[in-house]
Amino acid sequence: xxxxxxxxxxxxxxxxxxxxLSGILTEAIKSPEIDKVYGGVNGxxxxxxxxxxxxxxxxxxxxxxxxxxxxxxxxxxxCRFQLPAPTADSRLYDEILNIFExxxxxxxxxxxxxxSMDTVQKLGQYFREKGADIQxxxxxxxxDNDMPCTDHTPGFGSAAKFIATSMxxxxxxxxxxxxxxxxxxxxxGKESGWLTAASILPRVLGNEAPHLVYxxxxxxxxxxxxxxxxxxxxxxxxxxxAVSEGIQFSDGTYVSQPQSGxxxxxxxxxxxxxxxxxxVGGKVRSVVLNVLQxxxxxxxxxxxxxxxxxxxxxxxxxxLAGETGKVMCFERISNAPYLVNIGxxxxxxxxxxxxxxxxxxxxSSENNDLTQxxxxxMVPLIEGEVEYPCKMGMPVHFHFDLTxxx
Amino acid sequence: xxxxxxxxxxxxxxxxxxxxLSGILTEAIKSPEIDKVYGGVNGxxxxxxxxxxxxxxxxxxxxxxxxxxxxxxxxxxxCRFQLPAPTADSRLYDEILNIFExxxxxxxxxxxxxxSMDTVQKLGQYFREKGADIQxxxxxxxxDNDMPCTDHTPGFGSAAKFIATSMxxxxxxxxxxxxxxxxxxxxxGKESGWLTAASILPRVLGNEAPHLVYxxxxxxxxxxxxxxxxxxxxxxxxxxxAVSEGIQFSDGTYVSQPQSGxxxxxxxxxxxxxxxxxxVGGKVRSVVLNVLQxxxxxxxxxxxxxxxxxxxxxxxxxxLAGETGKVMCFERISNAPYLVNIGxxxxxxxxxxxxxxxxxxxxSSENNDLTQxxxxxMVPLIEGEVEYPCKMGMPVHFHFDLTxxx
Numbered sequence: 001x002x003x004x005x006x007x008x009x010x011x012x013x014x015x016x017x018x019x020x021l022s023g024i025l026t027e028a029i030k031s032p033e034i035d036k037v038y039g040g041v042n043g044x045x046x047x048x049x050x051x052x053x054x055x056x057x058x059x060x061x062x063x064x065x066x067x068x069x070x071x072x073x074x075x076x077x078x079c080r081f082q083l084p085a086p087t088a089d090s091r092l093y094d095e096i097l098n099i100f101e102x103x104x105x106x107x108x109x110x111x112x113x114x115x116s117m118d119t120v121q122k123l124g125q126y127f128r129e130k131g132a133d134i135q136x137x138x139x140x141x142x143x144d145n146d147m148p149c150t151d152h153t154p155g156f157g158s159a160a161k162f163i164a165t166s167m168x169x170x171x172x173x174x175x176x177x178x179x180x181x182x183x184x185x186x187x188x189g190k191e192s193g194w195l196t197a198a199s200i201l202p203r204v205l206g207n208e209a210p211h212l213v214y215x216x217x218x219x220x221x222x223x224x225x226x227x228x229x230x231x232x233x234x235x236x237x238x239x240x241x242a243v244s245e246g247i248q249f250s251d252g253t254y255v256s257q258p259q260s261g262x263x264x265x266x267x268x269x270x271x272x273x274x275x276x277x278x279x280v281g282g283k284v285r286s287v288v289l290n291v292l293q294x295x296x297x298x299x300x301x302x303x304x305x306x307x308x309x310x311x312x313x314x315x316x317x318x319x320l321a322g323e324t325g326k327v328m329c330f331e332r333i334s335n336a337p338y339l340v341n342i343g344x345x346x347x348x349x350x351x352x353x354x355x356x357x358x359x360x361x362x363x364s365s366e367n368n369d370l371t372q373x374x375x376x377x378m379v380p381l382i383e384g385e386v387e388y389p390c391k392m393g394m395p396v397h398f399h400f401d402l403t404x405x406x
Numbered sequence: 407x408x409x410x411x412x413x414x415x416x417x418x419x420x421x422x423x424x425x426x427l428s429g430i431l432t433e434a435i436k437s438p439e440i441d442k443v444y445g446g447v448n449g450x451x452x453x454x455x456x457x458x459x460x461x462x463x464x465x466x467x468x469x470x471x472x473x474x475x476x477x478x479x480x481x482x483x484x485c486r487f488q489l490p491a492p493t494a495d496s497r498l499y500d501e502i503l504n505i506f507e508x509x510x511x512x513x514x515x516x517x518x519x520x521x522s523m524d525t526v527q528k529l530g531q532y533f534r535e536k537g538a539d540i541q542x543x544x545x546x547x548x549x550d551n552d553m554p555c556t557d558h559t560p561g562f563g564s565a566a567k568f569i570a571t572s573m574x575x576x577x578x579x580x581x582x583x584x585x586x587x588x589x590x591x592x593x594x595g596k597e598s599g600w601l602t603a604a605s606i607l608p609r610v611l612g613n614e615a616p617h618l619v620y621x622x623x624x625x626x627x628x629x630x631x632x633x634x635x636x637x638x639x640x641x642x643x644x645x646x647x648a649v650s651e652g653i654q655f656s657d658g659t660y661v662s663q664p665q666s667g668x669x670x671x672x673x674x675x676x677x678x679x680x681x682x683x684x685x686v687g688g689k690v691r692s693v694v695l696n697v698l699q700x701x702x703x704x705x706x707x708x709x710x711x712x713x714x715x716x717x718x719x720x721x722x723x724x725x726l727a728g729e730t731g732k733v734m735c736f737e738r739i740s741n742a743p744y745l746v747n748i749g750x751x752x753x754x755x756x757x758x759x760x761x762x763x764x765x766x767x768x769x770s771s772e773n774n775d776l777t778q779x780x781x782x783x784m785v786p787l788i789e790g791e792v793e794y795p796c797k798m799g800m801p802v803h804f805h806f807d808l809t810x811x812x
Contacts, residue, residue, distance in 0.1 A: 042584040073578030172479030173701040178448040295579040382799035393788035
């Protein structure tokens with residue numbers, strides 16, 4: 001008997017999570033084992049209140065699938081909701097099983113970051129214990145790239161491409177004037193330095209900048225920082241610095257933490273800017289690469305979007321093959337030529353793996369720069385440009401009708 | 407006798423000022439009246455210390471001209487240097503004339519904002535008084551779009567396209583979660599609201615957001631702002647607000663000015679974020695659209711780049727026709743179809759015109775939104791996408807050899 005597939009999105013938006021969804025829809029719609037595809041609106045949070053909408057009938061042409069691929073954000077809506085332990089609220093789990101049975105769900109694909117994989121683990125285990133024939137597969141999505149057991153995560157490549165391109169353009173901007181200047185670029189990544197690392201990519205095009213790079217994996221010293229900048233100013237008229245929002249002093253406190261007299265966190269770029277103004281002096285500015293890092297649908301990596309879509313199609317196949325409690329992953333075979341396998345790992349491995357930090361051996365001994373290995377790792381992930389349809393000068397986005405019960 | 411043409415760039419970088427330079431080079435190189443084209447490095451500041459480089463021999467193929475068009479920043483370097491009055495330092499002017507004669511300069515094209523047009527006026531007048539046969543033409547460049555006597559300025563369209571696209575993507579990002587939220591987007595424009603106005607463009611694609619828009623042309627009231635947000639929160643789960651960095655209270659003080667106990671300006675987005683957190687409450691975030699607004703070479707308006715290049719070619723023709731002390735301008739004939747004439751105005755008109763503010767009649771009576779006329783004005787300026795060459799996933803930029811005396 002044919003069953004239905006349920007897909008939902010969770011965690012922070014990215015530029016590639018809808019490409020994964022597009023891959024899932026493509027594969028599920030053409031699979032004879034699957035009847036309807038339902039979308040859970042706002043992740044597991046919406047599913048537990050029966051916010052399920054039928055998606056199959058909303059995909060009409062190949063253009064719809066392509067449009068969904070280049071639409072940033074979360075086409076099905078997201079949540080930051082984690083299920084309680086089954087022992088704490090077994091009635092909630094019974095109710096979820098009821099809903100799944102009511103909608104004849106045989107396959108549940110959950111797109112999200114490490115926190116969302118907790119849901120995959122709990123539901124997968126619960127369904128197994130109850131003998132319910134429902135396969136649960138997790139599909140990674142995090143621009144932060146800090147999920148363990150996978151070479152990288154869909155969304156990181158496009159975020160890295162946006163950061164690399166932005167850094168390149170900020171370098172061009174900073175070169176304009178004949179006076180000496182320092183530009184600090186603050187980049188996302190509270191827990192890991194992957195996104196900040198992407199800022200060094202302009203070097204493969206012959207740029208020397210960024211001249212200094214600070215990641216949260218190694219302790220930050222304000223004295224060393226000021227010294228670093230003084231050294232670079234002797235060599236370059238325009239010094240450009242990349243810094244992760246998550247850098248910490250050796251005692252573990254964030255550089256961006258409130259100072260005496262302050263009540264709120266200041267951006268780390270502003271903190272460093274003030275420190276330089278009061279010591280090194282001269283023209284100093286800080287630039288924050290904002291939320292566009294995770295939603296720049298107008299600047300996508302073709303590698304990332306292709307991989308995100310393929311991971312979606314493979315997730316459907318693994319579910320159809322009867323696998324459950326598994327998470328999709330990438331295994332890199334080689335950098336050049338760039339070769340990647342798509343596989344699965346047990347969800348428990350993801351949960352036990354913790355945060356995948358940027359490798360310490362790819363950070364220079366002075367803690368202010370990265371090695372060639374970092375470039376070799378990142379270059380393939382940002383390659384290729386994605387065309388997207390425009391109307392009146394702006395990208396066109398795909399929209400589902402998320403009205404429940406139509 | 408053939409003469410040489412000198413071109414230089416001044417003021418803040420933009421995404422289109424190198425397209426204007428490309429148009430100038432194209433036209434000058436094919437004009438039989440012109441021998442060599444020189445570039446002044448770092449504007450008039452570099453010219454007075456003989457920083458002139460030959461450009462003609464650096465343009466080899468059509469691809470070079472196209473690459474220059476899509477390179478953001480200032481390919482010749484910039485300055486923020488204004489000439490003293492001729493009466494204050496006549497020797498400097500004599501020296502400039504010496505340099506121009508030494509290099510056989512017959513035409514000087516100066517690309518810049520309103521401040522740079524002061525140089526056009528002073529040099530044009532001085533050369534005329536001395537009977538020197540040197541035509542001086544100003545070519546506008548300002549993303550702020552606040553130069554008088556022209557419908558718009560090259561660079562504004564691409565900046566507006568970046569702002570519109572960013573706003574569209576921030577709207578997608580902000581829709582993801584089921585909880586109520588407020589997103590404040592801070593946009594460039596200390597003196598005028600043109601760039602902030604571009605944030606409403608997503609509405610022509612059917613988006614309701616941004617729900618509130620605040621420009622520096624009208625006084626800002628914190629009480630009214632909080633009330634506005636409370637009203638919009640009743641209507642929309644995710645409220646998005648666009649605000650100019652230059653908004654002021656009715657007494658003329660900037661909303662971003664240091665508060666008691668503070669020593670530095672805070673971003674206006676942060677000020678408004680704090681005000682909402684302490685009154686309306688809930689999830690509030692502020693996003694600063696940074697320097698990428700003026701240097702996003704990866705997201706250019708075809709209309710803007712085409713017009714910028716054409717304005718460059720026309721500037722050469724006007725100089726060859728013997729005009730001097732003039733500034734290039736656009737005159738809009740109609741919005742739909744979009745028709746624009748390129749002409750010239752006396753530089754004195756520009757200098758006397760002051761800052762061209764955003765029209766008050768395009769701002770709603772509540773001072774928190776804009777009218778359809780604003781959309782009609784802006785839509786044609788962002789139309790068309792520009793392809794650019796990429797290498798290893800990033801845009802390739804054009805570089806002149808700016809070594810003097812080679």
